[in-house]
Amino acid sequence: MTNRAHWSGRLAFVLAAAGSAVGLGNMWKFPYITGTNGGGAFVLIYLLCIAVVGIPIFIAELYIGQQGQKNAVEAFEVVHKNRTPWRGIGAVGILSAVLILSFYSVVGGWVLDFEFRSIIGEFMMESDDKIKATLGSLFENSHRQLFWHLIFMGLAVGVVIGGVKNGLERWNKILMPALITILVGLFFYSTSLDGFGRSMGFLFSFNWENLTAAGVLEAVGHAFFTLSLGMGAIITYGSYLQKRTELARTAMMVAFLDTAIALIAGAVIFSIVFTYGFEAGSGPSLMFETLPMLFVKLTGGFWVSIVFFLLVAVAALTSAVSLLEVIVAYWEEKHNMKRWKATLLWGLIIWAVGVLCVLSISGDSPGGIDFFGIFDMLTSQYFLPIGGLLISLFFGWVLGPRAVEHVVGKEAQWAAQGLLWTSRVLAPLAVAIAVGNKIINS
Numbered sequence: 001m002t003n004r005a006h007w008s009g010r011l012a013f014v015l016a017a018a019g020s021a022v023g024l025g026n027m028w029k030f031p032y033i034t035g036t037n038g039g040g041a042f043v044l045i046y047l048l049c050i051a052v053v054g055i056p057i058f059i060a061e062l063y064i065g066q067q068g069q070k071n072a073v074e075a076f077e078v079v080h081k082n083r084t085p086w087r088g089i090g091a092v093g094i095l096s097a098v099l100i101l102s103f104y105s106v107v108g109g110w111v112l113d114f115e116f117r118s119i120i121g122e123f124m125m126e127s128d129d130k131i132k133a134t135l136g137s138l139f140e141n142s143h144r145q146l147f148w149h150l151i152f153m154g155l156a157v158g159v160v161i162g163g164v165k166n167g168l169e170r171w172n173k174i175l176m177p178a179l180i181t182i183l184v185g186l187f188f189y190s191t192s193l194d195g196f197g198r199s200m201g202f203l204f205s206f207n208w209e210n211l212t213a214a215g216v217l218e219a220v221g222h223a224f225f226t227l228s229l230g231m232g233a234i235i236t237y238g239s240y241l242q243k244r245t246e247l248a249r250t251a252m253m254v255a256f257l258d259t260a261i262a263l264i265a266g267a268v269i270f271s272i273v274f275t276y277g278f279e280a281g282s283g284p285s286l287m288f289e290t291l292p293m294l295f296v297k298l299t300g301g302f303w304v305s306i307v308f309f310l311l312v313a314v315a316a317l318t319s320a321v322s323l324l325e326v327i328v329a330y331w332e333e334k335h336n337m338k339r340w341k342a343t344l345l346w347g348l349i350i351w352a353v354g355v356l357c358v359l360s361i362s363g364d365s366p367g368g369i370d371f372f373g374i375f376d377m378l379t380s381q382y383f384l385p386i387g388g389l390l391i392s393l394f395f396g397w398v399l400g401p402r403a404v405e406h407v408v409g410k411e412a413q414w415a416a417q418g419l420l421w422t423s424r425v426l427a428p429l430a431v432a433i434a435v436g437n438k439i440i441n442s
């Protein structure tokens, strides 16, 4: 175990973990599910979930990884000191990683396609209606989607093959600061749009009538999805931490970055939505329809659109890499396979599963099954929250006070008790209520 790879320091870890957390979940999914769920009240529930459920479970996963120094399945056994059924959480996590990455990579492919269209100046030459129809026409074109899906998986494979220091760390260190800079620039730009005020109102004023049981579960599920929780990604990244690295503040830093970036992305997108009279609740197409239309109207919009889609592609890539790493780390250790072989093997398998997602988007899937929607719903609304619930119970009850003390130190008694009972009772209960409520109401 002495030769296990490690991050070069805490900053490297924070950037890599933020790279995992900040992704399509922030730039694409958060704005559109906020739109379909009516805004402010949904955002508030989501923020509560990050604080009460997300951060404690983030800490628990970090601890399991850091102390286990193993992949997401075997780390449970190391910290438990025995063979234990709790390792099943990691096993389901591997399955979740495959399912999530299969559709995630398809959306990543759409982003690459939009980046390509930006570079060749396609949006600049077209009318608003045609721009708006771009995503729809891409949906019908399964070959084009499959091509970009392949490129996207290829990029993720390329980074993961490099390993922890020369792959994950190296790319996150460059790409994350670039992403934050571009986004902040866009945010300042959006404050000058007429719709900025309404955008803020939409995100931060509460309209409880709009919130449903399904909406609450979606907020809970998204808190897991956006922090990359509930399936072992943070366990895996945590396993590359030195055993002494401080965890609590590290977790809060990552959660803060992730949340801030989601809110800023939401503010930018809804400013455009309200300025140009788009439909806030238009669903998954939201980002792909709104932004190119804005870009054509901007001076220098040609460049802005290139930079913007590059930003989203980067965010997606650093997240996809963390999903693939969960599987590769497991396969490499468990089957003693070379990293490059394990990465290629799983890259290929996941690409193939993603073909089902593409076909369900283009309307050609076997039996008309919506694989894309099912994989997304199944993982983010059930596997991740339930995985997170179990991790929380494992941390609170099985590892207990000793683990908590390791995280918060001996002096801070109130913090220790707070973390202990949040992970024993509060977080599991909140998740159970959200999932149970949805099942009863559906």
Ligand code: TRP
Binding pocket: 020, 021, 022, 023, 024, 025, 026, 100, 224, 225, 226, 227, 228, 229, 230, 231, 233, 319, 320, 322, 323, 384
């Ligand atoms: N958090 C990423 C996003 O918001 C997606 C992601 C990466 C993820 N790794 C994960 C989601 C692990 C769930 C589990 O886009």
